[in-house]
Amino acid sequence: MKWIGAVLAVCVLVPSAHCASDAIPWCYHLPTCNDVTWPTIATKFCNGSRQSPIDIVSASAHIDSKLTAFTFYNFSSNTSLKKIENTGKTVKVTFNSGVKISGGDLSEVYDSLQFHLHWGNGFSVPGSEHTVNGKRYPMELHIVNIKSSYNGNTTQAVADSTGLAALGFLIEEMEGNATGQPASWFTLSSYLSSISNGGESVSVKAGISLDDLLPGVDRTKYFRYLGSLTTPSCNEAVVWTVFKETVKVSRDVINMFSKITHISNSTSPIIINNYRNLQPAQRVTTTSSTSKTCASLGLLALSLLLRT
Template sequence: MKWFVAALAVCALVPTVHSASDAVAWCYHLPTCNDTTWPTIATQFCNGTRQSPINIVEADATGDSALTSFTFTNYDSIDGMTKIENTGKTVKVALKSGLTVSGGNLPEAFDSLQFHLHWGNGVAIPGSEHTVNGKRYPMELHIVNSKSSLNGNTTLAVADSQGLAALGFFIEEMTGNSTNQPASWQNLTSYLARIPHQGDSVAIAPGFSLDDLLTGVNRTSYYRYLGSLTTPNCNEAVVWTVFKDTIKVSRDILNLFGKTVRVGNSTSVLMENVFRNVQSAQPVTTQVASSASKTCYSLGLMALGLALRGN
């Protein structure tokens, strides 16, 4: 009985869209409930055929001319982030209504609901969920979006094969000896000390935007595939967009997550290695090279050929 009550308590604190779970006690750090057990403790989807994350093999990505630019509405709002929370599984930031993403061959406009992060242990152990050509990055940020026509009903969203759209951004260490950079990430991580335990949350003061956190990323260059939530119940309801460019932050910011927040109360372990390992490969698409790029490439080859003949 005590185990059952504890399981309900754990699930009640899990982000609604992040896991869409109200009945499964799962974890990252214990052998009884870590990601190797999810296919058996959450059998409906976690052992499915369209699971995330995956290893993206760049050479295998098929060109798709329909993968156009996105429109990000109100991502520049300096009061778009409302609350930051330690869920016991991740750090989650709630977004105010009115932030949306459209275009990019998404089936319709999507409401941006929240973002959360996955990490290993600072720069020592990388912890991104997706990998590219086998490379795992230190961290990964996921912005979770729900079809606007569903009016925030996440029950309907996870029942729709494309009800959710997740935007994945890799995070890695910037070059040089900078600290507390960029300023937007220093601002965000300054809240970590105020949410050390599971269930802790605090309001975020206006002053920096989601765009500020995504600095340096070319959001017209990305991979696309159909997959799932990366936590139980692993619903296969997600249109995944994984951006090619990385967010670059200073080493101290990368290291701060695994040193500050815990999976439970003050006596529990620090929150480390909060990522699911890669699942079976899925078909991946990406942008088709523009005609201008192809022309430049052809002209370059011609010039090289002429130069070689001249020698």
């Protein structure tokens, strides 16, 4: 399949891909190549009909009983994180093999490739990609997964309307005056000084797991819609899952992401506001605790009947 989108998607998604020059010269910070221009410079999909990110209106989400719990493979392993990289547009962490997800009404097992982050300009200028009921959060973490049956072939995956599955976690400030918390996030942010220039990367030492980076999040509660990659070429190949509960991170750690990493060398701009603006709404479905509530009420009613 020979088209520009496939070339760039490989650059974005495959950890081993070499991307000396992007097929599409997109950016976040310049009016000549920021997201306003993407529908023009990447016309195949960036002006499509199921684009991401979107504003999720919780009251409009349709309850779907098929949205069951996920199974997360090796998310508890403290050796699953392989490398952290400054791509010049974001901070990306690639995984060792064996990290996977299934369930959640996905059609098959998906291999987890990497996570990356989107942020604004410090805590005061939020930069999540998705918003919920119009609220934009300080940061957003995306875990990118590919159908296991494709064996890492992203050209096939981006040509499949459900070839990729992205898990979106919204990040907000931890309450109180905590600093350097959670410890896993403080450790993650400590790598930023080693990848301050675009293209730099270092190995991640054993000690942090994906579970450590998602503390307190009930991963049975989420929103679901069919959308796209949020960067060119915006391939409409993504099953999106955005979790309802947020990851709580102290303000000082959030602020570090918009202070250290440069687009290219040390004289280039700092990476800030690396998020795409909202796209037209899509049909959103959601999990529900109704079944649990009904079951509890049923047991209570049975208990009362037995007592009479």
